[in-house]
Amino acid sequence: xxxxxxxxxxxxxxxxxxxxxxxxxxxxxxxxxxxxxxxxxxxxxxxxxxxxxxxxxxxxxxxxxxxxxxxxxxxxxxxxxxxx
Numbered sequence: 001x002x003x004x005x006x007x008x009x010x011x012x013x014x015x016x017x018x019x020x021x022x023x024x025x026x027x028x029x030x031x032x033x034x035x036x037x038x039x040x041x042x043x044x045x046x047x048x049x050x051x052x053x054x055x056x057x058x059x060x061x062x063x064x065x066x067x068x069x070x071x072x073x074x075x076x077x078x079x080x081x082x083x084x
Contacts, residue, residue, distance in 0.1 A: 001031040005045050006079070007065070008055030010038050017079065043068065051075045 004021070006014040014036040025032040037045050039058050042065055046052065051074055054062055059078045069076035 001033060003033045003049040004051055004053065005049045006034070006036045006053045006055065007039055007042050007058065008036065009057050012036070013057065014055050014079070046072055046074060049074070054078045056081050
């Protein structure tokens with residue numbers, strides 16, 4: 001099972017993305033645990049998950065969080081919102 005966490009300012013703005021990711025994983029037969037957390041929970045959540053996606057509103061935290069993620073051997077990336 002893949003374990004992914006999305007991190008944003010309050011852990012709420014990424015909830016729609018989490019739901020879409022869960023639906024997509026289920027449709028493809030991929031077992032995944034996907035959650036959203038506030039950036040204050042990054043340090044405590046990182047050890048429990050396989051990778052992290054940062055919400056674009058906290059991309060300024062990327063370098064700081066990247067150092068921690070790399071030290072833990074976990075990939076991290078920033079979500080790029082596409083607006084219509």
